[in-house]
Amino acid sequence: MCSNYQPIKRSNNPWVKNHFGIDLPDADWKGHTWPMDKAPFIFMDKGVLRCELGKFGLEPFWAASKPNFGRRTYNARSETVHQLASYRSAWKERRFGLVLAEQFFEPIYREAKPDWAAISRKDNEPTAIGSIWESYIDAKTGEVIRSFSMLTLNADDHPFMQQFHEPGKEKRSVVIVEPGDFNKWLNANHDQARGLIKLPNGNALEYEV
Template sequence: MGYPDETYPGYAAPLVVKSHRSGRVASGLARFGLVPAWAKDDKISRYTYNARSETAAEKPSYRAAWRQRQFGLVLVDDFYEPSYESGKAVRWRIQLDSGDPFGIACLWDRWQEPDTGAWVVSFSMLTVNADEHPVMRQFHKPGDEKRTPVIIAPHLHDTWLSADTEQATRLLTWSHMPELVAMPAPLIRPSNQRHDLSRSAGAIP
């Protein structure tokens, strides 16, 4: 199965999750932008692609996923943030110094499409403050709080997927993240690369 080169909110990305009952690890495509199980439609996903880790346990969109320990890893090669050092927004690419793919901590949920009954799996990336991060502190508008998605170090992948809420809270920090590098990158507008998310949802328990 081919994945899109770039994923935007509402589009598909590869997600890894683990069943707390059976211990089975599964992967599949999921929508970028969490749609909570209680939502009447999927429009909320426009606003739920990032979840602040400090408040995820309390926010209506995320608290059920948090309490049910629906912790996942979205697999990426890199991600993008705007730099304003030139006075205007310039997109930069952030990746591991090693160049390896990596997993970003996320919350995930299942939502049933009212008209078709199809199940859609979706996720939100978890973020933390990055005011002191050596790379991530340079992004976003001057004066705005700096944030970074939480990259889970490879040796902690299973710990994260299996975590209880206390363990998850301890892992939501950039202190264990691998070293990052950043570089300017031109913007590529999204093409029509929407995958059939209802078909991929069956791969995730």
């Protein structure tokens, strides 16, 4: 699971332009993202590739009147994403996105005490995390509200990701999409998406505390 991360920096706009042909949003976002905060993500909307700010924590239209709903939907288990009410519409409609992170954080335990491990790519490129997204129009303001959830999968046997989370508890990892698969993921059908939901290359990652 991932409850917080450092979103992509504006200085990495050339990386976004190179990989997607679009720019980061012309808006401000926080340097550290927690559930309900807004941060940039990439998605396809009616055949148009976009990069906009979305809330970290999936918010279906029917949850619009429920304050802080996204505080419990920021991660979606890939094993059940097609079943649970909060996520199944986004999955069914193939609303697949990419969350762009400089680092993402997981708890690491040393002598039974947790600390945050900052995980990043060894090649110093941003990490693209597979996600699902929702969108609706706020009835009061007319504003388009977008939100997303990071997809996760079991990592009990992963040589790198098994280091994190509380001892004795299940280990989970976010889904990291490699650059060669960006377009495949954003345009995937369900079978193709399932094929791209896999554990990351542990040799490509590093962490610091």
